[in-house]
Amino acid sequence: MSKTLNRPIRILVAKVGLDGHDRGAKVIATSLRDAGMEVIYTGLRQTPEMVVNTALQEDVDAIGVSILSGAHMTVFPKIVEFMKQKKLTNVLLTGGGIIPESDMEKLKEIGVGELFAPGTTMVTIVDYIRDWANENRNF
Structure with a gap:
């Protein structure tokens, strides 16, 4: 059953x-903002714990991680672990970057949401986040 949020995502x-490559993250952040979402951008060189703490403080619906370094099989599991510790069970963890399809599948198995490869349209990303929030958040 779909719900409508009473505030921006x-x-x-x-x-x-x-x-250190943040151009894509900035483009995504701007596009999400243009789609009516409230966006908090962490900037560069965050730790998984810093990301989860910021998500908790900012009361976000979703966390989007941009990763191009090849460390996705370390970063995403650590974020999932910290999210469980902080009881952020109703927050979407999604992201994108250079991630092989086989790794995307493994990450989904541990609770990561959809992961987007370069070239994915912004409409696809916005619709995914909006649909997830409408189905899973109730504010």
């Missing part, structure tokens, strides 16, 4: 680790 866009 809040999403945290994060860059974790030593990955």
Whole structure:
């Protein structure tokens, strides 16, 4: 059963680790903002714990991690672990970047949402986040 949120969707866009390429994350953040979402951008060189703490403080509906460094099989599981510790069970963890399809499947198995490869349209990403929030958040 779909619900409508009584406020804009809040999403945290994060860059974790030593990955210094943030152009894509900034484009995503701007596009999500243009779609009516409230966006909090962490900036570069965040740790998984910092991302989860910020998500908790900002009361976000979703966390979007942009990763190009190849550390996705370390970063996403650590974020999932910290989310469980902080009881952020109703927050979507999604993201994108250079992630092989086989790794995307493994990450989904541990609770990560849809992961988007370069070239994915913004409409696809916005619709996914909006649909997830409408189905899973109740504010």
